[in-house]
Amino acid sequence: MYTESPEPATGVLLGPQRLAVTVDRELPALAADGQVAAISAGWQEREAEDDELQAALGNRAINLCLHARGDAVFRDDPELKDAHRVKQDRLRSIQALYRGRLVHSIAAVHELQRARGPADLIADEITAAIDAIRLVDRQHLDRVTAINDEYEAALRPGERPVVAAHREAIADILAGCAAVAITGGHVATILNRLRLFDLGPLIRGLPIVAWSAGAMSLTDRVILFHDSPPQGRGNAEILEAGLGLFPGVVVLPHARRRLLLDDPIRVSLFARRFAPARAIALDERCKIAFVDPGGPCGNELTRVLGEDGAVRPMEPQCP
Amino acid sequence: MSLAIHSLLRTRPLDQGAVERFLRDHEFPLVEGTSATFVFRGEVDAVFLRHWVFGLGSQQPFHRLPGTDLWYLVIELPRGSRVEYKLEVHRGGHSTWIRDPRNQHLAHDPFGANSVCQGEGYATPEWVHPDHEARPGTLEEVVLPKTPFGDARRLTIYLPARFRVSRRYRLLVVHDGGDYLRFSALKTVLDNLIHRLEVAPLIVALTHPHDRLIEYANDPTHADYIVNTVLPYMEERFPLFPAATARCLMGASFGGVASLSTAWRYPGRFGCLLLQSGSFAFTDIGENRRGPAFDRVVSFVNAFREAPGRPAEKVFVSCGTYESLIYENRSMVPLLQTTGMDIRYEEARDGHNWENWRDRLRIALSWIFPGPLWMVYE
Numbered sequence: 001m002y003t004e005s006p007e008p009a010t011g012v013l014l015g016p017q018r019l020a021v022t023v024d025r026e027l028p029a030l031a032a033d034g035q036v037a038a039i040s041a042g043w044q045e046r047e048a049e050d051d052e053l054q055a056a057l058g059n060r061a062i063n064l065c066l067h068a069r070g071d072a073v074f075r076d077d078p079e080l081k082d083a084h085r086v087k088q089d090r091l092r093s094i095q096a097l098y099r100g101r102l103v104h105s106i107a108a109v110h111e112l113q114r115a116r117g118p119a120d121l122i123a124d125e126i127t128a129a130i131d132a133i134r135l136v137d138r139q140h141l142d143r144v145t146a147i148n149d150e151y152e153a154a155l156r157p158g159e160r161p162v163v164a165a166h167r168e169a170i171a172d173i174l175a176g177c178a179a180v181a182i183t184g185g186h187v188a189t190i191l192n193r194l195r196l197f198d199l200g201p202l203i204r205g206l207p208i209v210a211w212s213a214g215a216m217s218l219t220d221r222v223i224l225f226h227d228s229p230p231q232g233r234g235n236a237e238i239l240e241a242g243l244g245l246f247p248g249v250v251v252l253p254h255a256r257r258r259l260l261l262d263d264p265i266r267v268s269l270f271a272r273r274f275a276p277a278r279a280i281a282l283d284e285r286c287k288i289a290f291v292d293p294g295g296p297c298g299n300e301l302t303r304v305l306g307e308d309g310a311v312r313p314m315e316p317q318c319p
Numbered sequence: 320m321s322l323a324i325h326s327l328l329r330t331r332p333l334d335q336g337a338v339e340r341f342l343r344d345h346e347f348p349l350v351e352g353t354s355a356t357f358v359f360r361g362e363v364d365a366v367f368l369r370h371w372v373f374g375l376g377s378q379q380p381f382h383r384l385p386g387t388d389l390w391y392l393v394i395e396l397p398r399g400s401r402v403e404y405k406l407e408v409h410r411g412g413h414s415t416w417i418r419d420p421r422n423q424h425l426a427h428d429p430f431g432a433n434s435v436c437q438g439e440g441y442a443t444p445e446w447v448h449p450d451h452e453a454r455p456g457t458l459e460e461v462v463l464p465k466t467p468f469g470d471a472r473r474l475t476i477y478l479p480a481r482f483r484v485s486r487r488y489r490l491l492v493v494h495d496g497g498d499y500l501r502f503s504a505l506k507t508v509l510d511n512l513i514h515r516l517e518v519a520p521l522i523v524a525l526t527h528p529h530d531r532l533i534e535y536a537n538d539p540t541h542a543d544y545i546v547n548t549v550l551p552y553m554e555e556r557f558p559l560f561p562a563a564t565a566r567c568l569m570g571a572s573f574g575g576v577a578s579l580s581t582a583w584r585y586p587g588r589f590g591c592l593l594l595q596s597g598s599f600a601f602t603d604i605g606e607n608r609r610g611p612a613f614d615r616v617v618s619f620v621n622a623f624r625e626a627p628g629r630p631a632e633k634v635f636v637s638c639g640t641y642e643s644l645i646y647e648n649r650s651m652v653p654l655l656q657t658t659g660m661d662i663r664y665e666e667a668r669d670g671h672n673w674e675n676w677r678d679r680l681r682i683a684l685s686w687i688f689p690g691p692l693w694m695v696y697e
Binding site for chain 2: 016018019042045046184185188212213216231237254
């Protein structure tokens with residue numbers, strides 16, 4: 001469930017839609033005629049307030065109501081709810097511990113980037129220090145995956161009657177839909193609900209349009225990021241594995257606002273840390289299309305963070 | 320560093336034409352590194368800089384440029400400083416305080432407006448200006464008819480954008496709420512910080528004192544009003560988290576005293592305190608020298624220092640380094656730390672004014688009620 005999927009699904013990842021709606025143009029491009037299954041679980045208790053979403057999707061969306069279904073599951077299955085809470089507490093704890101390790105690993109890179117001496121020696125040391133960050137990232141991802149796997153193995157959510165009933169209902173709805181749309185919002189909530197109802201296999205065969213947190217949740221790894229938060233050091237961190245439907249990219253919604261893209265040192269570190277995945281800024285009107293077996297393409301606004309610290313238009317460009 | 324005014328002084332001939340060019344080519348106050356040059360032009364007898372920087376003489380004389388009507392003054396202005404000031408102009412045996420006619424930067428307060436000198440490195444935070452992307456919250460005026468004061472009291476309530484009765488919210492109670500709205504742009508700041516996810520959506524009760532020097536000076540009636548009138552009213556009307564840690568009491572200057580003394584009288588009711596430039600005057604020995612208005616404050620702070628207890632869980636304290644209260648606030652921090660409360664202290668090179676308090680709101684509120692910045696990508 002948490003392994004990388006080399007075979008991408010078909011779909012489009014978009015930038016934020018609130019102020020610049022582009023999703024309405026994408027569904028026709030994906031030849032998705034018919035009803036659209038909408039997932040707005042990231043909006044949490046506002047999940048059902050989807051009038052604008054309906055309008056953007058041509059009033060043909062059926063909201064899967066994953067957030068409400070999740071609440072219903074936890075209400076009807078207290079044992080699952082309690083176990084889920086324990087798991088979430090453990091995940092929060094391990095995230096805090098990982099964050100502490102990251103501070104030191106990243107500080108080492110920044111110190112070396114300021115160092116004076118032979119350039120080749122400094123470059124080698126920086127590479128080694130970035131490898132150390134990548135090791136910390138990998139270990140964290142492994143631990144989070146293990147906690148999730150233990151939970152799945154112990155609780156077997158899919159086999160519990162209340163979850164199974166919802167999964168069946170969701171599968172029935174999806175069977176009548178031509179595409180899936182996943183909104184932004186709270187990325188951990190989206191992931192939790194997608195996992196609870198095992199949506200990965202169910203939506204893989206459908207054209208998918210997802211934006212912001214919805215897009216993040218479908219990649220291999222979900223990276224939380226902000227270069228200048230009011231508190232803390234602003235180190236990007238891995239939350240956990242995504243569904244892996246759109247591999248090989250790290251998507252960065254609101255990059256213009258959240259990242260210091262004119263700081264080549266930070267850009268370079270970000271790009272090298274998560275390579276070979278490409279770190280892609282996904283601002284308003286940007287898109288990444290996974291429609292060609294040759295790999296993803298971007299539109300003219302989509303930009304990639306380069307290992308040299310530059311931010312360039314994504315190649316190839318979509319036709 | 321050679322300053323522009325020094326170049327002017329070396330200019331020959333040093334006449335009105337040279338002055339005209341100097342004034343035309345620069346903006347004033349002219350900040351160059353850690354120096355600020357103030358100028359005034361006019362046929363007057365004397366000019367003084369009047370400011371509220373504790374540590375500098377409050378009345379700094381300008382010098383007249385020989386043979387011209389230009390008056391100037393150079394002061395040291397450390398990086399990141401922000402100074403509010405007026406010019407005191409003497410003419411014909413009279414003196415008047417005026418705003419600097421060559422400076423468009425103004426800061427407003429309940430007494431009017433002052434000119435503002437922004438040192439190198441200071442920039443007005445962008446989050447204090449309206450952001451068209453930010454969904455606006457709403458303000459509602461209510462009157463609480465029965466209060467411990469014996470009269471009705473006005474309360475302004477801020478509800479965040481997309482307020483939902485089905486959600487639960489944190490509560491912030493603000494002393495001098497009207498002034499925070501007018502002079503610290505509190506509504507705009509809340510709208511922006513909530514929109515940016517840096518601060519959790521919260522409900523704010525903004526109080527309006529009738530006589531703040533009395534009500535805020537450790538007045539038991541005021542504490543009773545906050546805890547037994549405002550708080551129950553807000554809890555009854557709005558979906559608030561029931562925990563003390565979800566409640567914050569906030570104030571500046573005497574409002575800081577009111578916040579601390581209320582929490583001290585009713586420990587455990589407000590889990591968080593936001594104290595800006597609190598008037599925490601105290602005496603180790605001898606009489607209060609700040610005047611009668613401080614008598615009750617000093618008695619309270621002395622008592623608090625003797626037995627602080629644990630009035631809250633998290634306390635954010637800030638003060639400007641140019642305030643006369645900097646000593647008192649710095650003294651408060653180690654005392655608060657001994658209580659086991661979580662303490663955060665911030666200083667800025669600024670004075671006792673509303674824009675200083677405005678500029679600290681982001682760091683304070685995002686520490687007290689952090690928003691889901693790292694998790695939400697809309």
